[in-house]
Amino acid sequence: MLTEGVGLADLVCDDEREFRIHTRLYNDPEVYAAEMRAIFETTWVYVAHTTEIPHPGDYKTTTVGRQPVVISRHEDGQVYVLLNRCRHRGAAVCRMESGHSNFFRCPYHNWVYRNDGELVGMSQASGYPDDFDKESFGLVRAPRVGIYRGLIFVSLSKEGRSLEEHLAPARRYIDLWSDRSPVGEIEIVPPPHKYPYPGNWKWQAENGADGYHGNYVHQSWQKVLERAGEAPVKEIKRYREAGAAIGLEYGHGLLERPGGLNPASSWTGRMMQTFPDYADALRTNFSEEAIEAISARRNIFIFPNVYLFDTHIRTIRPVSVDNTEVFLYVYALKGVPDLLNQSRYRAHERFYGPSGFGSPDDIEIFVSCQTGVNATGVEWVMLNRGQHRERIENGARIGHSTDESPTRAIYREWKRLMKRGVAGSAAQEMRGALA
Numbered sequence: 001m002l003t004e005g006v007g008l009a010d011l012v013c014d015d016e017r018e019f020r021i022h023t024r025l026y027n028d029p030e031v032y033a034a035e036m037r038a039i040f041e042t043t044w045v046y047v048a049h050t051t052e053i054p055h056p057g058d059y060k061t062t063t064v065g066r067q068p069v070v071i072s073r074h075e076d077g078q079v080y081v082l083l084n085r086c087r088h089r090g091a092a093v094c095r096m097e098s099g100h101s102n103f104f105r106c107p108y109h110n111w112v113y114r115n116d117g118e119l120v121g122m123s124q125a126s127g128y129p130d131d132f133d134k135e136s137f138g139l140v141r142a143p144r145v146g147i148y149r150g151l152i153f154v155s156l157s158k159e160g161r162s163l164e165e166h167l168a169p170a171r172r173y174i175d176l177w178s179d180r181s182p183v184g185e186i187e188i189v190p191p192p193h194k195y196p197y198p199g200n201w202k203w204q205a206e207n208g209a210d211g212y213h214g215n216y217v218h219q220s221w222q223k224v225l226e227r228a229g230e231a232p233v234k235e236i237k238r239y240r241e242a243g244a245a246i247g248l249e250y251g252h253g254l255l256e257r258p259g260g261l262n263p264a265s266s267w268t269g270r271m272m273q274t275f276p277d278y279a280d281a282l283r284t285n286f287s288e289e290a291i292e293a294i295s296a297r298r299n300i301f302i303f304p305n306v307y308l309f310d311t312h313i314r315t316i317r318p319v320s321v322d323n324t325e326v327f328l329y330v331y332a333l334k335g336v337p338d339l340l341n342q343s344r345y346r347a348h349e350r351f352y353g354p355s356g357f358g359s360p361d362d363i364e365i366f367v368s369c370q371t372g373v374n375a376t377g378v379e380w381v382m383l384n385r386g387q388h389r390e391r392i393e394n395g396a397r398i399g400h401s402t403d404e405s406p407t408r409a410i411y412r413e414w415k416r417l418m419k420r421g422v423a424g425s426a427a428q429e430m431r432g433a434l435a
């Protein structure tokens with residue numbers, strides 16, 4: 001048996017030439033439970049985008065690790081993140097994934113709460129004394145909520161880094177991602193694509209910035225593009241060799257592909273040529289150098305649960321040690337022609353959609369990996385590709401596009417959090433609040 005805070009960190013071996021992790025990270029329920037406490041209940045976790053709840057009364061439900069929450073916009077304009085749990089007997093007060101309501105009514109005994117968490121009514125209230133303190137029994141609010149570029153994050157811990165500090169290593173890349181819109185804003189286009197898979201949540205966390213697998217897992221997609229006359233396989237493989245895999249501090253990372261303004265080789269260049277209004281809007285707001293930086297393609301991972309892709313925001317929802325749900329929220333770029341966004345949607349559907357070529361391939365690999373790590377004769381997974389050649393610049397570890405630098409960044413932060421343990425974790429804080 002592992003002891004919380006003791007031994008967990010040893011499951012990640014950060015050797016300078018042979019970085020590896022133990023297979024228990026993928027299949028041990030005890031490790032999973034510790035992750036939920038030491039990671040999801042202590043650090044900043046992405047929960048929604050502001051355009052999902054634009055109006056007072058709008059709400060969305062999700063989970064933060066194992067904690068069910070409601071994200072709501074109150075009439076004061078503020079965003080509140082509330083534990084989705086009646087203070088009476090524990091029933092969830094909201095069962096819909098999203099909607100509009102100024103109140104949440106418990107289905108069990110009819111306790112009613114405002115969408116900022118305030119308890120406003122109890123059925124058959126004569127069963128409680130006149131001096132019953134309703135103010136002390138509202139829905140529990142998350143201690144910290146923060147918003148950056150429309151991305152809503154929550155921390156269930158009163159202590160720890162600020163959101164500004166947490167995002168600092170990745171902020172430049174978040175800004176470049178958002179600034180592909182000339183006005184620097186996006187808008188979620190509901191509903192999301194959803195796919196569950198019978199495997200650990202970290203398979204998806206690793207995969208989104210993994211540049212090593214594409215030539216093999218997605219080989220059929222490359223052949224389709226070649227048969228359609230869109231690009232020869234050899235050119236696709238040459239493009240995949242370019243760019244960099246970058247591991248950042250605090251577990252963040254990204255896979256970056258070259259951009260540029262050449263319409264023959266750059267999506268941004270093609271869109272600027274096809275839609276002159278888009279080109280004019282970009283040049284009005286950004287320098288040519290900035291547009292060049294914006295044009296690069298990036299898969300950006302914000303630890304521990306969200307990816308920012310060119311066409312969608314991808315969130316990872318752990319369910320159990322070997323069960324995960326992934327949500328893909330397609331978004332529109334604001335301030336661009338409708339036809340430009342429509343072309344983005346179609347490109348998303350072809351590769352990332354439920355019947356596309358990319359996502360089903362990846363899910364199959366996740367399942368295959370989950371099956372394989374149950375082989376007890378091999379205890380370690382190797383994550384040392386490119387470790388000998390990556391360079392460090394301003395805290396970022398930069399490797400070849402096929403190197404495992406972003407994945408190592410994930411597990412360095414994992415190791416740090418596990419070493420710290422779960423003392424003073426949000427679970428304890430919340431239990432105290434509910435006492």
